[in-house]
Amino acid sequence: MSSSLAIERDNIRKLFPDTFNQARKSRIKGQIIFFLILIYLIIGFFTLDVVDIPKKWKPQNAAMFVLDTYAHKDHVTMKWENPDDIKIAFEGNYRSVYGRDNLDKSIPEWFYKNSDNIGNVIEFNNEGKAILYKDRVEIVNFPKYERDFTIKLNTNGKPYVVGSENLAKDDLKGFRITENRVEFRPTLHERVQVYPKKVEIHRYSIGWKYFWFDFSSPLEPYSFFEALGLTFSKERVVPEMSNLKLFLTEIKDNEAFMHGRVWWAMLETIVMAVLGTMFATVMALPLSFLAAYNVTPIKALRFTLRRLFDTLRGIDFLIWSLIFLRAFGPGPFTGIFAIGFTDTGTLGKLYSEAIENTEKKQQEGVQSTGASKFLQHRFGIIPQILPIFVSQSLYYLESNTRGAVIIGAMGAGGIGLQFLGALGTGNDFENVAYMAILVLAVVIFMDRLSAWLRRILIGTDQLIVR
């Protein structure tokens, strides 16, 4: 059976030698291209230092970054010279200290202030405890640890773990001991550091604390919905203003998450994208008619406009925004015009191609009724290309939202700049995560919005090219 097939194949091959040769040729061509790409990838691998990823990637930093995006921490600090004065502060911020006199902010329930022979107890979320005495720190009851530890200062004033010389290395896992510091960090969520001068304990909990109302807000004791409920009650939380006004201003002026500023920045970014796209559409519409050969008979004008579109598009929005940044200063106008100028080029080219690809019959039909040139275009061309116009503009609206974030980061303001600022501080990673999620949500929203508008306006949410 198979041999007869082989004979048949040979016969066919003899009958159509060209076809078979061509197939082999194109196969060899494909293989050569494949190998060239492979060689390039290997070169790229080394020229771009991809091999260095393991060296540059610091898991500790990344873990800290990720930890900070979803958790918050409280700092407990005790100075050896004054052990009675224990400070508990949210994120170690000197403005968010618990139990300070002028604030009605009680000590958190995981901290037990005791007399010295019992010690001040800090209870972690995993039920492990750190106990602060005048002369030592005890670490007790940690899960997965069979023994408790005591950290003291030696005669030279340096911290050490009592009895560590008798312990195996495995018993001391989670400890990091250097000359001037003993650090105990069994998991990322608990951290005890003993220095010659002070003890600092970080206690992590999951979640974004003070997301709605910041540390010093009068509404802080209430949850979001409780506070929302309070806006309907007549009893004022603070005498100066109504509860509703308080509710809104407290959220807006939140010091930790800066909702007011972030949302305003987000609005700026959206305005850049929307007005930029509108500007581009309005500019490109008439120009594209002038650049289409079935509308404009003058070749020189068409050629000039085509090159104008190429130039506008070629000068990327990066360069446009640099030029406009000098002229308008930081603000939405820079973004609007940078997006508008670039997209006038892009949309102009796409529109004019769409106009050139319209069916001629309809225009001729209108012409046969004796209509003027203008009316021919109005009723012969525009109904054909309107869906394409709408589809393209809406498509660019979404990608321009991303572009507006980038322009913002380069100095035009908006959410991009806020993001850069939060990342630059090096410790407000919850804000970084908040803004990243916000940007993601807005971009996805714009994507869905433009798809929805396409669907109700032209009946399909796919991008129509022609």
Added chain:
Amino acid sequence: MSKALPANLEQIEVNLKKLTNQRTRSSLLGIAILILVFFSGTLVSLEANAGSFGRGIANFFNYPRDLFIDTFEMGWKYWPRVVKYIPELITTLNIALFSTSIGFVLAVIFAIFSSRNLIRNKRVIQFTKFFMDVTRSFPTLIIAMVFLYLMGKSSLPAVIAITIHTAGALGKLFTEAIENCDGKPIEGLSSVGATWTQKIRFSVLPQVLPLFLSYGILRLEINVRESTILGFVGAGGIGEMLAALIQWNYGADVLACMFLLVGTIIALDYLSAYWRHNLIGVNQ
């Protein structure tokens, strides 16, 4: 005239009028919304902008003029400057090309796992589609900034960011291409008992490969722009150079970099249109 018409024709006219009115009303509503958006947007911009609009318009040509004056002062010594920045440009192109290639391969894998005609499991499709949505929606700049913070200054964050974004963006287009391809060849291969991989290799791939390559080339063009921008925030290449030059106010050098960039982008624009024309016979 309408009196002479029979009753059913009158009804047609009434309906037509109704429809026309409805269309006019919805068009007017659309225009009203657009105008409202325009004015409120302008108000926000005026409020948020640092400089005034009028002064901005007046100053528009100042910066380009300064750049050109700087350049003309240099005379013939200018051209070596332009050549000096070509290595930086090559770094930028390298970043774009490398990450487009890797992203392309990832996108093909994603697309296969999110196409309804190749995968039966709805969960897998939904998950892959969602994953692509997320990777596509993050601006590259945000991913790159985070990795720059974690890994220090180098080109790698840009490569990672562009690769992630490319995988998502191309993956979506590839999925559409695969889902719209002709089902007959797949059926034919099924009828002779081909395996799943064979079906993809011999029926789907030949149909979609030209389209894939065309989209890939378009992406490459976009990614050259992206890698320049990421250079601006510290990922190396001509973008980083340009940012430094602007800060030092070296007008002639700034213009040299801009020329190189614009030249490259326009050249790539034509080249990609030509390649795509060869591949699939249309410009877009």
